[in-house]
Amino acid sequence: MTSRSEREKSKMQEKYQMILSQMLKEEDNKYCVDCDTKSPRWASWNIGVFICIRCAGFHRNLGVHISKVKSVNLDSWTGEQIAPMHAIGNSRARAVDEAN
Secondary structure, X not given: OOOHHHHXXXXXXXXXXXXXXXXXXXXXXXXXXXXXXXXXXXXXXXXXXXXXXXXXXXXXXXXXXXXXXXXXXXXXXXXXXXXXXHHOHHHHHHHHHHHO
16 A cells, blocks of 8 residues: 555555656757757756767766756655756757857
8 A cells, every 4th residue: 555645645646757758849859958869768857968878878977966867757856856857958058059
């Protein structure tokens, strides 16, 4: 028997997965922000961008003080981690990068 808190946590994970799936349908998020590989399945949640598995390795090597990497599908997410993804995304990140 599952507890109420476990059911609520599971429900929130489903909600977060749905949000991430919707974000990945946006045109700029369909490609890795760093190398333009199609269908990224990883994210740097503190930077707010979607990345491919290869670039996820590079981001992990930068250290968690720079980039915090999670799998879009395999890892659990929190509201704190979803917020920058929703607020930034690949489109805004590219615009900032191009401006600098």
